[in-house]
Amino acid sequence: MTFVIACPNCGPREALEFSFGGETTRRAGPEASEQELAGYLFFRDNVMGRQIEWWLHRDGCRKWFLAERNTMTNQIERTFWPHERGRTA
Numbered sequence: 001m002t003f004v005i006a007c008p009n010c011g012p013r014e015a016l017e018f019s020f021g022g023e024t025t026r027r028a029g030p031e032a033s034e035q036e037l038a039g040y041l042f043f044r045d046n047v048m049g050r051q052i053e054w055w056l057h058r059d060g061c062r063k064w065f066l067a068e069r070n071t072m073t074n075q076i077e078r079t080f081w082p083h084e085r086g087r088t089a
């Protein structure tokens with residue numbers, strides 16, 4: 001199964017084009033090593049339900065955006081720009 005993320009700028013692209021930037025509450029940051037990022041992805045505390053995360057469209061427009069991911073299904077339910085965050089529920 002291909003994991004697809006919808007960049008707010010470019011539309012749906014394969015997840016391989018993106019870099020995970022961490023949860024907004026406990027961010028790994030763009031300077032984190034790949035090992036650290038893997039730790040955030042696979043070994044962090046499990047949050048049940050939806051959480052907001054930073055993603056970078058590394059191989060595309062190179063813009064950071066936010067994604068709301070359901071950690072139980074691993075589905076990204078929506079993506080949006082940081083300035084749009086206050087307008088959404």
Ligand SMILES: [Zn+2]
Binds near residue numbers: 007060061
């Ligand atoms: Zn993009």
